[in-house]
Amino acid sequence: MSTNSAINVDKLNVSFGDSHVVKDLSFAVEPGESYGIVGESGSGKSTVLRVLAGLNRDWSGEVDILGKRQPKIRDKAFYRAVQMVFQDPYGSLHPKKTVDDTLAEPLAIHGIRDAETKISRALQDVGLPASFRFRYPHQLSGGQRQRVAIARALVLEPTILLLDEPTSALDVSIQAEVLNLLQALRHERKLTYILVSHDLAVVGHMCERLLVMQFGRGVEEMTAATLAARAPQTAYAQQLLTASEGFRRAG
Amino acid sequence: MTDHATSPVTWHAWLTTTSPESRRQAKLGQLYRQWLAFRKNPAAVVGLVIVLALLLLAAFAPLIAQHDPLAQALDQRLLAPSAKHWFGTDALGRDIFSRVVYGTRVTLVIVMLVVITVGPLGLLIGCAAGYFGGWVDTVLMRITDVFLAFPRLVLALAFVAALGPGLENAVIAIAFTAWPPYARVARAETMIIRNADYISAMRLQGASQMRIVLKHVVPMCVPSLIVRTTYDMAGIIIIAAGLGFLGLGAQPPIPEWGAMISTGREQIFDQWWVATFPGIAICVVALGFNLLGDGLRDVLDAR
Numbered sequence: 001m002s003t004n005s006a007i008n009v010d011k012l013n014v015s016f017g018d019s020h021v022v023k024d025l026s027f028a029v030e031p032g033e034s035y036g037i038v039g040e041s042g043s044g045k046s047t048v049l050r051v052l053a054g055l056n057r058d059w060s061g062e063v064d065i066l067g068k069r070q071p072k073i074r075d076k077a078f079y080r081a082v083q084m085v086f087q088d089p090y091g092s093l094h095p096k097k098t099v100d101d102t103l104a105e106p107l108a109i110h111g112i113r114d115a116e117t118k119i120s121r122a123l124q125d126v127g128l129p130a131s132f133r134f135r136y137p138h139q140l141s142g143g144q145r146q147r148v149a150i151a152r153a154l155v156l157e158p159t160i161l162l163l164d165e166p167t168s169a170l171d172v173s174i175q176a177e178v179l180n181l182l183q184a185l186r187h188e189r190k191l192t193y194i195l196v197s198h199d200l201a202v203v204g205h206m207c208e209r210l211l212v213m214q215f216g217r218g219v220e221e222m223t224a225a226t227l228a229a230r231a232p233q234t235a236y237a238q239q240l241l242t243a244s245e246g247f248r249r250a251g
Numbered sequence: 252m253t254d255h256a257t258s259p260v261t262w263h264a265w266l267t268t269t270s271p272e273s274r275r276q277a278k279l280g281q282l283y284r285q286w287l288a289f290r291k292n293p294a295a296v297v298g299l300v301i302v303l304a305l306l307l308l309a310a311f312a313p314l315i316a317q318h319d320p321l322a323q324a325l326d327q328r329l330l331a332p333s334a335k336h337w338f339g340t341d342a343l344g345r346d347i348f349s350r351v352v353y354g355t356r357v358t359l360v361i362v363m364l365v366v367i368t369v370g371p372l373g374l375l376i377g378c379a380a381g382y383f384g385g386w387v388d389t390v391l392m393r394i395t396d397v398f399l400a401f402p403r404l405v406l407a408l409a410f411v412a413a414l415g416p417g418l419e420n421a422v423i424a425i426a427f428t429a430w431p432p433y434a435r436v437a438r439a440e441t442m443i444i445r446n447a448d449y450i451s452a453m454r455l456q457g458a459s460q461m462r463i464v465l466k467h468v469v470p471m472c473v474p475s476l477i478v479r480t481t482y483d484m485a486g487i488i489i490i491a492a493g494l495g496f497l498g499l500g501a502q503p504p505i506p507e508w509g510a511m512i513s514t515g516r517e518q519i520f521d522q523w524w525v526a527t528f529p530g531i532a533i534c535v536v537a538l539g540f541n542l543l544g545d546g547l548r549d550v551l552d553a554r
Contacts, residue, residue: 055451079457092448096470098277105466106456131270134277139269152452 004067006031006160006192007052012061014047014216021047022059023216031159034186034193036203036210038240044216045196046087049162052194053084065160080110083153084162088169089145093137099123099148100133106156122151127181143174147181154185161186163195167202179206200244204228212237288550295546301539309355316349320506329522339524342514347524350506351532357507358536361422361491362484368426373433374476378468380434381441382460392438398431404490411499418507421500425490429483436479440472474551481544485537492533508533 005028014022022044029035037045050056052063054074063070066081086092093102103122107115120130126147137145146166153161166182167175179202186193197203203210204227212219212232220234232238265276266283289295308315318336324344332339338347380391398406410424444450445468453463494500495509503510508529515526 053455055454076457079455084452084455086448086452088448092452094449094467094471098274100274100277105453105458109456109458109462129270131272134271134274135269136277136281149452152456156456 004031005029005064006033006066007035007194008062008064009048009052010062010064012048012051012059012063014044014051014056014059016058021216022051025061025213025216025218027211027218027221029192029194031192032190033209034195034207036207037194037196037213038198038200038203038210039213040198040240043213045198045213046164048213049084049164049194049196053082053162054078076110079158080156081158082160082162083156083158084164085146085149085153085166087165089142089149090137090169092149093145095137098134098136099128099140102148102152103155106152110156112156118155122155125154125185126151141174142170143178146170146174146178150178150181150185154189157189158191160192160194163193165197165199166195168197168199175202182206200227200241212240285550289546292546292549294542295549298539298542298544298546301535302543305355305359305536305539308352309359312352312356316346316352318346318349320345320349320353321504322346329518329525331522332524338528339522341511341525342518347511347528350511351508351528353506354508354511354529354532355536357418357501357505358488358491361418361425362487364422365426365429365487366480366484368422369429369433370476370480372426373430374437374469374472376430377434377437377439378441378464378472381438382445382464382468384445388438391434395431395434398428399435401428403428403486404493407490407494408497408499411494416499416502418501418505421491421494424494425487428490429487432483433476433479436475437472440475441468444468444471478544478548478551481540481547484540484544488533488537488540 007029009028010026012022012025013020021042025044025048027035037048039045047056051059052065054070054072057072059072065078070078097105100119103119104115107118112118119133123130123133128144128147128151132140132144137148140148146169150166163182167178170178182193183206185191193206195203195206204224207224209221209223210227211221212234214236220232220237222232222237226232227241230241232241266280268276268280271277271280289299322345324340327336327340327344328342330336330340330344336346336348338351341347341350376391376395380388380395401409406428407421407424410427411420414420414423450463450467453467458467491500492507492509492512495507495511496513498510498513501507501510503514511529512526512533515522515529518525
């Protein structure tokens with residue numbers, strides 16, 4: 001574990017009332033790396049992401065992002081460096097704001113000038129035609145909405161992007177498109193990704209290293225190569241891998 | 252010729268295009284789509300016509316009324332409806348039609364004043380309570396409960412009794428008693444949306460609490476409050492008329508519908524028209540606002 005990691009999490013614990021959803025979780029992500037967190041529903045993987053994003057404030061442990069120890073309440077500068085894409089593109093865009101409003105808002109909050117060109121570039125970067133700029137979310141498909149959400153996250157030019165199951169609410173054909181877009185953006189902009197998913201195929205495609213979580217604990221950390229070789233060490237990771245391959249004909 | 256044939260079509264196309272070219276076009280297109288949906292509801296259109304007629308009557312009252320609403324003519328007391336006095340005359344010989352027409356102004360002033368004070372007040376209290384939760388919510392909602400615990404008319408009566416009778420005091424009293432349901436509605440809406448991802452996304456962009464509430468939460472609550480307000484208009488008109496009837500609202504000789512009914516009470520069996528026409532006016536206007544509210548609910552609250 002190097003000292004100049006993009007993200008370093010040490011002994012993270014999160015509780016909601018009596019339920020202890022993340023237990024002593026530690027991991028580190030290198031700059032420019034794409035790191036996956038995999039697990040079933042309720043394994044605490046999305047909670048980890050919300051802690052990193054500063055949306056969840058009931059945690060203990062140590063979180064360092066870009067070499068800075070993070071307090072519970074983040075400052076404005078933090079949000080220029082770290083952004084997040086949510087799972088459900090139907091819930092993550094304000095229904096009464098046009099695409100233009102949605103993209104202009106972060107620029108207005110941070111007092112960034114030249115919004116006009118930044119917005120059209122952001123749309124171009126995520127592959128949306130300029131004619132979509134003044135549409136409302138209800139005039140967009142799921143895939144288009146998710147592209148808007150990605151554009152909104154990128155318009156502040158962050159270095160770290162947190163992805164919370166960015167494709168699980170989309171059709172299979174659209175999933176590939178959005179994943180390829182995310183891959184291309186990462187290479188272009190040298191972004192660091194943390195991708196949370198229950199889908200091993202998605203994580204295997206997107207990430208160099210991944211962490212398997214179960215009941216709030218990190219079970220096994222492995223490389224994509226290990227995953228591709230189907231050689232996880234632990235029984236649970238093995239089980240998850242088998243389950244992800246789906247139905248197998250006997251014999 | 253071609254101009255006439257094509258221009259409505261192009262307007263329609265310009266407004267309903269799926270790729271608007273400016274903020275204004277997108278906004279207008281949204282309004283136009285709502286209007287198209289609204290137009291499909293005949294009852295709502297009737298409501299809109301009544302409300303528009305009310306506005307026109309108020310605006311052009313001097314042109315429509317043939318008599319001075321305050322001019323007394325004691326030799327023409329209690330005349331039955333006729334070509335000269337369409338709705339008859341009252342106990343002081345004043346033309347009732349003119350008084351009903353001028354009464355629209357009084358009614359509109361009351362309704363408008365109440366709405367512009369109550370809407371924003373209820374919206375802010377409700378959104379703040381719903382968004383911040385915790386002790387803010389508890390304090391604001393208990394205050395709301397105190398106001399809700401009294402029947403509206405009784406509370407309004409108490410306020411007017413304390414402040415003294417008069418139109419302004421009636422407005423203040425009605426406003427004081429009308430805001431709690433608005434705060435409740437706004438709070439309920441806010442609690443649904445405060446955990447929505449698009450609000451989390453705003454927090455993630457570093458938006459201040461103030462900005463989130465005012466620019467992102469409030470716009471989501473406004474439609475249901477507009478609907479609520481339109482429904483409430485009927486109630487406000489009736490409470491205003493009730494206060495007028497009890498002599499606590501508009502003071503004579505102001506032509507206020509409730510006060511007119513009150514003075515007609517003594518003659519109700521012999522000269523029915525004195526109390527009947529202002530009563531019909533109250534009824535029609537309350538109905539108009541209710542129908543309009545129904546239509547707006549279908550258009551604005553549709554998710």
